[in-house]
Amino acid sequence: QQIMHEVYSKLSSIKHVVAVLSSKGGVGKSVIASSIAIYAAMHGKKVAIFDADMHGSSIPWLIGLRNAFAAISIDGIIKPVERDTIAVLSIELFLKEKNAPVVWRGPLKTRTILDFLSRTEWGERDLMVIDLPPGTGDEALTIAQTLKDRINGVVLVLTPGLMVSHVVTKAYEFLKMLNLPLLGTVLNMAYFKCPHCGNVYRVFGSQPQIPNEGPLIEIPLDPKLAEAVDSGQLYEFLKASESEGAQ
Amino acid sequence: QQIMHEVYSKLSSIKHVVAVLSSKGGVGKSVIASSIAIYAAMHGKKVAIFDADMHGSSIPWLIGLRNAFAAISIDGIIKPVERDTIAVLSIELFLKEKNAPVVWRGPLKTRTILDFLSRTEWGERDLMVIDLPPGTGDEALTIAQTLKDRINGVVLVLTPGLMVSHVVTKAYEFLKMLNLPLLGTVLNMAYFKCPHCGNVYRVFGSQPQIPNEGPLIEIPLDPKLAEAVDSGQLYEFLKASESEGAQ
Ligand SMILES: Nc1ncnc2c1ncn2[C@@H]1O[C@H](COP(=O)(O)OP(=O)(O)O)[C@@H](O)[C@H]1O
Ligand SMILES: Nc1ncnc2c1ncn2[C@@H]1O[C@H](COP(=O)(O)OP(=O)(O)O)[C@@H](O)[C@H]1O
Ligand SMILES: [Zn+2]
Structure with a gap:
């Protein structure tokens, strides 16, 4: 189909494509996706980050571009917004009123992604x-079907707790169904270490029970990370704590 | 339309309808929705809970029905699964293989909800x-449009952090757009109190900045609640700690 041809030609000058997925929301997908991009940029790589979450796009906020606007030229070409060597594209960059909800159904979301x-x-x-947004609906399906030959790997993100493991196991099954390679799994908010007394708590429950393919990276629940996100300073936070580098 | 008539007639013997919404995932919507239902049942009310989240349905798990199955009779009538005085309906109750992902696009999700x-x-x-699932897409739109004269109120759920506030403000706008009444807001995982030294931490960042209509209920990040959820014992947990009662 014509559009597939255009997609492949626009991505032809991109060496690797990685997707970040979780069937569960609020596990830290956007923070992890942004951290991967920022970390690669800190090591001299030219990076692009595409926010396929239409209803809760947080990527511009996380890259420090919350008030930026993307433009479409009269011949229909879209230019992403750049910060250092990271090019960002998100529906949020097209919203005049940044608090406006995107109240769209599946077909419109699919057409916009394409x-x-x-x-x-x-x-x-x-x-x-x-x-990717939470779930295995229009957005994940469109990205998986359109880019199946271009996606080099998928990073799965989850938090502790058996109920979350149950829901995220569905994401593993989704990857198998669509023949997408799993790069590794990030267990985010894995534990909280009290800064005062040093006690460690698994605040979200048990260790996950998931099909364990590839490396598992644990990231603690870190109030300093949350503060950095609050103030749109994830970039600065990662620079300062090179060790936190998610991937 | 014929289907609207059927929906209203099936709901005619239900006194009040409350929806739980957040444009952000993982904030605790399912835990709050289940807690409201369990709390009402503990006080002698007859309750129904409808899980409109097709991709990450956790309600059967939370009500202690994770291995249950719902049935459809030959004349097409669906019977919900009951526990005490709570009737539960969720796509999960129709899945033979409980780990199977629901990889559906918008139109199929909409038709299933109707x-x-x-x-x-x-x-x-x-x-x-x-x-409701996270976002302001097909599921939220279908429920809001179909039940707009039946919904008595909406409970909004969020966690601390300015980025989350930004995304959840979109849910407030969504309610205004669709003329749905806001019952109140739940600030979940509001803080963590170290069981050992008593220090309190706002692990997810700043207090939310949201349009503050109606009561704001704060619930702490509680490892005991997470453990109860893990083992499908939310029912027992709420019974034991009457004080936790979400609403
Ligand atoms: N390891 C962490 N420690 C503290 N806060 C975190 C951590 N990871 C994510 N967060 C916070 O949790 C919230 C959800 O993260 P987000 O990346 O938006 O999740 P998702 O994209 O899966 O919905 C954000 O407010 C973020 O700041
Ligand atoms: N106050 C809380 N304290 C500890 N864990 C919580 C709390 N609220 C929710 N959780 C845990 O957080 C996870 C997400 O909750 P859930 O209700 O599934 O969110 P949502 O429906 O918004 O995606 C679950 O594993 C749940 O056990
Ligand atoms: Zn302590």
Whole structure:
């Protein structure tokens, strides 16, 4: 189909494509996706990050571009917004009123994702990171079906707790169904270490029970990370604590 | 339209309808929705809970029905699964393989929600709680448009942090757009109190900045609640700690 051809040609100058997925919301997908992009940029890579979450797009906020606007030229070409060597595209960058909800049904979300992928000039990039919304619906399906030959790997994100493991196991099954390679799993908010007395608590419950393919990276629940996110300073936070580097 | 008529007739024996919404995932919507239903049942009310989250349905797990199955009779009538005085309906109750992902696009999700609402025999109920998935997409839109004259109020759930506030403000706008009344807001995981030294930490960042209409209820990040959820013992946990009662 014509649009697939356009998508592949627009992505032809991107070396690697990684998607960040979880069937569960609020586990830290956007923070992890942004951290991967920022970390790669800190190591001299040219990066693109595509926010496929139409209803809760947080990528511009996390990259420090919360008040930026993307533009579409009269011939329909979309230019992403850049910060250092990271090019960002998100529906949020097109909202005049940043608090406005995107109240769209599936077909419109799908068409917008295909529009974004087929009309954006990303330029030369070493890596593209795709942040997916929670669930295995229109967005994840469209990205998986459109980019199945381009996605090099998927990072799965979850938090502790058996109920969350149950829901995130569905994401593993989704990857198998669509033949997408799993790069590794991030167990986020794995524990909280009291800064005062040093006691460690698994605040969200048991260790996950998930099909354990590839590396498992644990990230603690860290109030300093939350503060950095609050103030849109994730970039600065990661620079200062090189060790936190998610991937 | 014919289906609207069927929906209203199936809900005619339900006194109040409350929806639980957040444009952000993982904030505790399912835990709050289940807690409201369990709390009402503990006080002698007849309750129904409808899980409109197709991709991450956790309600059967939370009500202690994770291995239960719902049935459809040959004339197409759906009977919810009951525990005490709570009737539960969720896509999860129809999955033979409970780990299977529901990989559906918007139109199929919409049709399933309308099917569930127009064919389920709820019986006499004092209260119906509707758990919505994150976002302002097909599910929230279908429920809001179909039940706009039946929904008595919406409970909004969020966690601390300015980025989450930004995304959840979109849910407030959504309620205004659709003229749905706001009952109150639950600030979940508001703080963590170290069981050992008593220090209190706002692990997710700043107090939310949201349009503050109606009461704001704060619930702490509580490892005991997470453990109860893990083992499907939310019912027992709430009974034991009457004080925790969410609403
Ligand atoms: N390890 C962590 N420690 C503290 N806060 C975190 C951590 N990871 C994520 N957060 C916070 O949790 C919230 C949800 O993260 P987000 O990346 O938006 O999740 P998702 O994209 O899965 O919905 C954000 O407010 C973020 O600041
Ligand atoms: N106050 C709390 N303290 C500890 N854990 C909580 C609390 N509220 C929710 N959780 C845990 O957080 C996770 C997400 O909750 P859930 O209700 O599934 O969120 P949502 O429905 O918004 O995606 C679950 O594992 C649940 O056990
Ligand atoms: Zn302590």
